[in-house]
Amino acid sequence: MDFDIIFGNAARAAFGPEAIILALAAIGLNIHFGFTGLLNFGQVGFIMLGAYGTSVAVATFGWSLWVGIPIGLFLALALAVALGIPTLRLHAVMFAIVTIAAAEIIRILIGSTDAIGLTGGPLSVSFDAGAFFDLNPYADGPQDRYGVGTFAFTGQQMWVITVGWLLVALVSFGVFLIIRSPWGRVLKSIREDQDAARSLGKNVFSYKMQALMIGGVIGGMAGVIDAIKTSGADPNGFRPQVTFYTYTALLLGGTATYLGPVLGAILFWFLREWIESFLRQLAAEAWLPGAIADFLEGSEGIISVGMVGLALVLLMLFRPQGITGNRIEMQLDAR
Amino acid sequence: MRRGKILLGLALGLLMALAVPALAQDGADHGQTQLNGTIRFGFDQFFEGVTITVADSSGAEVGQAATDADGRWSVPVPGPGAYRVSIDTGTLPEGIGLREGQESVVDAVVDAGQSRAVVFAVGEAPKGTPFGERAAQTVFNGFKFGLIIAMSAIGLSLIYGTTGLVNFAHGELVTFGAVIAWYFNSSWGELNLIVAAVLTVIVCGMLGAGLESGLFRPLRARRLGIFQLVVITIGLSLLGRQLVQLFFGAEPLPYRDFQVQERWEFGPWAVTPREVATIAVIIAALVAVGLMLQKTRFGKATRAVADNADLAAVSGINVNRVVLIVWVMGAALAGLGGVFQGLDADIDPFLGFQLLLLIFAGVELGGLGTAYGALAGSLIIGMSTEVSTLWISPELKFVVPLAALILVLLLRPQGLFGVKARVG
């Protein structure tokens, strides 16, 4: 068993593009759920539109990537508006279910054979993200690696990571600026009790809509990074559990905090990859009985996702405020 | 009766076609990346000279083949990836065509060195079944599907009503029912499916009891917030689904029994005995639950707890016992719903989760916490799912009920039968 490899893999996942995508998705969700109290269970829908908007604009319409990215973000924004108008007045639980449903509708439509001409349907879509990688300042030869051991990235990956983490930092700072303002205070008041906010003259619908739009566009950014990273998009990558992973990251890091979603995303990928690598190494161990090794072989991914579920349960049981949250605030929540 | 025989043949043909992938994969020459298949109908009809065309994802043609005397075809492809395979239905013999609901273009993904079988289920060409007859059939299918949703929804609705818990793991209870019944039926003792279903109901009821007394009751005592509870159920849902994937696998599998049945004809409907049995059992279960809630002491206690748990406790009702029975009943019914759904659409780890969204949709459409609303909502969801296939492609059919849900809530946020809550 080589723990250097395991840790290297885990660290690479923790700082790689997946963690960036998850961090952005969680920052957006934090605005919805953490600050406004909107139980958005369809965050994956925003990510999906960001990814597909970008991919389809470039792959199907042949436009420049720099046109595709704003299109992806615009679609995420449009989804927020289209989704918000009928649903923002609903009971929290109903809102949750309708948002899941909306994201599933979009996924089914995008992935249907009828949509092959536009989105590639079930065949997925791929495009040339050369416009982005042309700007890559890192040497990107086949031998170029940045890092140590298995914790190493190619030049292309380094460029995605650099831009991605810069974006995360920028977005986090923007969120900090608007949340500490009186505007952010209104969001929190809506989260606590929207009737109270109404009785104080706040147009609750309008604020919720603004929050949904901002968080949705940030989710769209996650999709754009995803599209660039994979040079395309696949409908199977946008199932409802993506939203649940995003919640896991957010809850792990601490809801309604500024850095919680970022730390949570890093931790999420670190732990998930650590478990998977560990199991893969374990399955190769000679002392392990053959039956167990056979059972593990190829099931590492399934087990590590199951662990995410277990982690959610344990987290809620033992540290519902996440690693950075405030215990007292959580206790006030037990209403 | 002739029609019955044809349908029997069709079902058999389909069964054979489903078995093809396994055969093809075993017998294939490893190393050759190719797509293949057999065009046949039933046991004895193989079609020669049917043209199959394979194109890559950009639409460029990769190869073409015609079936041999045994109906077999194969097209080598340049490498792993996604391909579109199309059948030229014009080359099929007179009176033979694709079965209803089958597409003449199929997408397939091949791994390197893999021989991937592509199935085109052919049969007697649907000679333009009259619209009315097709409509009648989809309404029937929708009614049955709606009943399955409704039965699975009872537990979700009652648990929400009595404890305020929105159980996102309810879909996994449904999956669990389907899978347990499959094990009883195909693996452990190879029991008759009816016996397996009864055992499944018992196992699921016990599982419900275990979840309530081992997890959710202690959590209620700790006064966890609603959201934390929801997240816990989401965690359990993920965990449960992964466990099913781990042990059962991701491939859809059918039960051993009741797969092939002769259809009975009632006016415009051609129904299998198992469909009739499904409907009868579910209606009986729904009526029993309805009577229990309306007439018995337990039912009154349940409604009292749903109305105000604290008040019910003060009036001497053992709230925990009521909730326990609700869990047992809800989980057992969800498990049974899973058995019926598995009978209808094969069993896979996502069976329950896919149904969960429709269960939620049904419960919400009717109005959260209203028993009859949930029933009506579930039927509407089931019907709209199936009836929509008259006009749109079956792969899009789940879009319709979900979109309908959003539209209804736009007009009536409290659901069709729900009542608006008072503020203050």
Next chain:
Amino acid sequence: MPADRIPSKESAPDDRSSFMDSARRTTEVEPILTVHPKPGVAKPNPILTMDGLRRSFGGLTAVDIDHLEIERGIVTALIGPNGAGKTTLFNLITGFDRADRGRWEFNGQMVTSPSPDRLARRGMVRTFQLTKSLAKLSVLQNMLLGAPHQIGEQLWAAPFRPLWRNQEQANTERADELLEQFNLAHMRDELAGTLSGGQRKLLEMARALMSDPALVMLDEPMAGVNPALAQSLLGHITELALSGVTVVYIEHDMDVVSGISDWVVVLAQGQVIAEGGPWKVIHDEVVIDAYLGRRRAGTSS
């Protein structure tokens, strides 16, 4: 407590003479008391006028008011037995519930599309029977939320602190004043969720005053408050009226009402069965019946 024991409006006219007596005796005291004390009477300077307001839930009519005026600048108590429709009436007027039919005028303007926030911005603020303090915000933040017309509450300005810093400072000063006045200054930076029930009532009231409202509607401000704090709450209500704010408050208990109210409106089964000066209303037989009928039924069961 069977609802049919509560006398309906039909019996009210018999008691009209006693109302007139009361009006004559108190003419000099308050201009409002020159008003003929009968249900739905017109008043010299109403801030709120309701017409044909009706709301039913299923078969039950919760509110059914032909005509009711609330006089400006005084303290009006809205009393009535349980289930009389007091809170429902509040909800209708403040836009938290939708009337089946009827209309009302606030501050001389017809309320066409009642939405709670719009009405609040027009100067009608309310509190709730179950206090809605915002638990995870500090007491000060709760107060600042009450301030109207905040530039920093607009998204475009939110990220740029200089745009709203001065206003925020002024609002904070005002909030501190009010907190001082309501004996909450020492809790300023605590989370509102840590306050006691009575302190939350005080906070909610103080928060409502941040917007300098024209009309304050308090839903059972004294409910569940210990007697000492209740006295201070009553004091605040009186002070409010002295500073020119119109106050309407719901109270369950008739005894509390007499001390601080200038005018009392009695609701039973959704209808105004009596209104007038507190002393007279309290001794009105219709009102006593409405209450005692209920109480007798309550003790006998």
